[in-house]
Amino acid sequence: MAPGRSGHAVVIGASLAGILAARVLADSYERVTVLDRDDLPGVEQRRGAPQGRHLHGLMERGRRIIEDLFPGLTAELADLGAPTTEVLIRSRWYLSGLRVHPTPTGLTTVLASRPLLESTLRARTAALPGVAFRSRVAALGLVAAPGDPRRVVGVRVQSAGAGVEVIEADLVVDATGRGSRAPDWLADLGCPRPAEERIDIDLGYASRTYRRRPEHLDGDLGVVVSTMPGWRGGGAIVLEGNRWHVTLGGMLGDHPPLDDAGFRMFASTLPVPDVHQIVSAAEPLDDPVPHRFRGSLRRHYEALVGAPGNFLVVGDAACSLNPVYAQGMTVAAQQSEVLGRCLRAGRDDLARRFHQEAAPLIDLAWRMSTNADLNYPGVEGPRTARVRLTNAYLRRAHIAAHVDPVVARAFMRLANLVEPPASILRPAMMARVLRHGFATSAPVPRPRPAGETARVPVTGV
């Protein structure tokens, strides 16, 4: 045992947030047990992480944090077949229907499938001293010290084919994702529930994989077409195994169909033809699978008074964000960084310190995501003057990023959570955005014709 490591931490949920929390806890706790009610296979899709079947981009801020926690991970993923590239080089980004200028940004994209990323991280974490993963163990609730609901002493669990048992713990971390029962678990102990915020967007995804040929997309490795009011979105990236992973998406109930013809037709209605060209020319390897995401959901644990000091909530369990902005894994990584810092300062009052220090990071991602959603007239939420002004400015920034590499770089660094919003509001940057953002015109969405006739000519790739 390394000096200073003591006690037992239990992490509930062995997905991205749980794995990253466990990695950090292993520096402080003698034993770390990570429970999941799911099977935890190798590089395979699993029931407990259905989002793994859909496009997952890891933003640069998250990649850097994860690389610090697991040195050599990017190279390891590349060795396992995940293509790695500069964000705007050999990878096409379209914002407001215009291609972002293909310029170096200092940002790396690792095109690993979600199962490859998750299983590689899990294997690295499981190899750490004192860490154990237990699959097919469902957490049922928290156990508090007799007469002291503010001190959790264990987790009540049910293992597959076995009875209910209590796993004793000095610290419990909830990483059970969006469906977290932590508010009920706290209420069962007589503690308050966290306040919740929601922004409903009724996003629908459909995803499919295809065999890739070298001529597809002129050899480029990916294309991302942002979803905008009036425009459907989608993306295609090359994954390990030389496959295309294609995801189509639409907001407010405008969901992609799952039959072959409907899937292609939906792709043809994106503002640019790249994704449609791939799905028209490449050989499908499976059928489209859907995912419905009703809305972003935030639980304010940082504002709870009277909650246990040794029970933390991380990842989607605390904040589940519109996936089109690809922030979730990065916010989980940022929380693991905060957790490490809080633990280095001691264990007293850990939950309050952790939730309060993590809150500004979550706030920023939440604001970026929900402000962008409020661009859609059909999304309900507080459309303050600031939100409207920011959205109008960002629309001009999208257009300017098409022609001005400096704006393109700044915008991508902001979207990758590497630079703060202030970076795109500096006077010199604003001057560029205003100069180029009004000089170029962006395509205007047209109403979709009845029967959804393809807008984009169907051509080979």
Ligand SMILES: Cc1cc2nc3c(=O)[nH]c(=O)nc-3n(C[C@H](O)[C@H](O)[C@H](O)COP(=O)(O)OP(=O)(O)OC[C@H]3O[C@@H](n4cnc5c(N)ncnc54)[C@H](O)[C@@H]3O)c2cc1C
């Ligand atoms: C369609 C979709 C696309 C996305 N795309 C991106 C993207 O491009 N980029 C990005 O950064 N993020 C993306 N995200 C978000 C990202 O998947 C999550 O933010 C990330 O996985 C962190 O989630 P988590 O670990 O907190 O929870 P989850 O990944 O939901 O995992 C929760 C885990 O807890 C387990 N569990 C649940 N209840 C119990 C219980 N009672 N007992 C034991 N175990 C339990 C589950 O089996 C599961 O393994 C996307 C999400 C969706 C839905």
